[in-house]
Amino acid sequence: MENTGIQRRSVVMLAAAAALGSQSALAQEYPSRTIKLVVPQGPGSGADATGRQFADFLAKYLNTSVIVDNKPGANGILAASTVAKEKADGYTVFLSSVSIASFNQHLYKKVPYDAINDFTYIAPVVDASFMVIASKRSGIKTWADFLKKARAEPGGLTFASGGLGNSTHLYMEKIARDLKLDLRHIPYKGSGPALMSVVSGETDLMCVTTVSALPQVDAGTVIALAQSGEKRSARMANIPLVNELAPQMPALPGWYALVGPAGMPADVVKKLSAAVIAFLDDDQNKKKLNEQFLFPIPGTSEQIKNRAQQESKIWGDLIKTLNISLD
Template sequence: MENKGIQRRALVMLAAAAGVHQAWAQDYPSRPIRLVIPQGPGSGADATGRQLADFLSKHLNASVVVDNKPGANGILASSIVAKEKPDGYSIFLTSVSVASFNQHLYKKVPYDALNDFTYIAPVADASFMVVASKQSGIRSWADFVKKAQAEPGRLTYASGGLGNSTHLYMEKIARDLKLDLRHIPYKGSGPALMSVVSGETDLMCVTTVTALPQYEAGTVVALAQSGDSRSSRMPAIPLVKELAPQMPALPGWYALVGPAGLPADVVRKLSGAVMAFLDDETNKRRLNEQFLFPIPGTSEQIKARAVQEAKVWGELIKSLNISLD
């Protein structure tokens, strides 16, 4: 009889706890949410994050405050969010670099990209272009490949820095096509692109939103664009996947994550809000203007993608013997 009494009390306590949790989840959010951005104001991540924050504020009927924490390729922001209480009031706009590259680029990363975060929802994927200097004499992808094969080690490509996406993507193209190119790193994509414009370097893989003004001004030659379909603003520019089908997709995605252990109800609420954001026609238009492709999907799908990207690009980073410590 005593054992039955203990069991009944335990069941009552469990039911009460479940009721408290359900009530808490229904009340969420009841205070402002902090959205941490791993880049500074004016960056691509900042523009995307602020657009998302504005929509979430209205959709969730709670203030969503952007908190810019630039530094160490997203390591600072990641470390902060990983240590926060998993209650849904500190969330993070992560990126492929933070989630899939950093653990291979740095000897010591103070967070586990997969296990220290709850993946909530994918947000958007950036478009890239491969461009050439007008002074290089390259006028098409075929010209690029032919010239690189004829003169191994002579063609140069610029990047926004060692281990930067603009470095890794161009190196992957060179490896997959068995080309010998020389890498010239710069401090940021802006100066790197200017080196292509001036003819100081021959090539670059860069985000479309950065390269498009130069392409439209006629100061660089566009060789290829990333994505699954050609941009309506560049219908004559072929896709990388058309020219080099063996190449993996050039990823530049953002996703919403929180600290590990976020309650499932909170994840569902936030992921539903992100889906609504991506379904909204105004948001679609604004993302497209920044050459960002909405990538609706589940938390499981974006986490699986992070794992796959880490494998593909981690192997490349290892083969290049890159260490940023």
């Protein structure tokens, strides 16, 4: 009887060891098939360019095939809700934006995903650089001119945006509220038409991505008042930072992060996070990103998850105060 008991325990222990070995082997084998990277914007967009650059690198880094699946629509809601329902095995990942993680739940009455609990935050990727610009017709040449004119003419200055509730809108609203200015918002259907309204003098001001604004600044059709970020870009060393001019302002929200469905295995997350870090460390990738004024934000999954939650609070409070709804 004693020998039988020992034999049974031995069988159980061998089975447990085999199961653990099998799980370890599966983790080591990842990836064994094609990875799908979902991008929440269409082909040719900024997110698409970044996504394809990362997908090419990831394929080489993990020695597998990676396809990009563009799912534009509803401010990223279509892409996010699709990924949230996928199997959490690391074969479907997502280039999420700050809008998807921190804005949408406040802009819409019903969002078909939980921005924190329905996803595994893998790693932060890049921050987009923005500029605050003024039209030449406005007569504004510096940040000090902007403040002086805005305070002298309450409600007189207009600012353009790429649409109600997006970053180009919310950041100018935040500037106005924090600096106690009365500015009039003029929304357009996209940042391109909004920028052209500043070029033509139809509107006075705008907060817009640097990659879009800089050609107009260089051509002398608009005036650069400030740039986002923690350090002045070498290509724009004469343009002050927003946080030099208004230290109380929060960071402008323009980041992208790699996420996947909730419950991804820790070993898989570790491999993908290492791939992001290697991608951001690569000199060729850094050069391409810099040309698009996208700046690497290396960090951990916990850091980007915390940032998403913090920015949800900051911008959610503003959205509520402004009573913005996109439903």
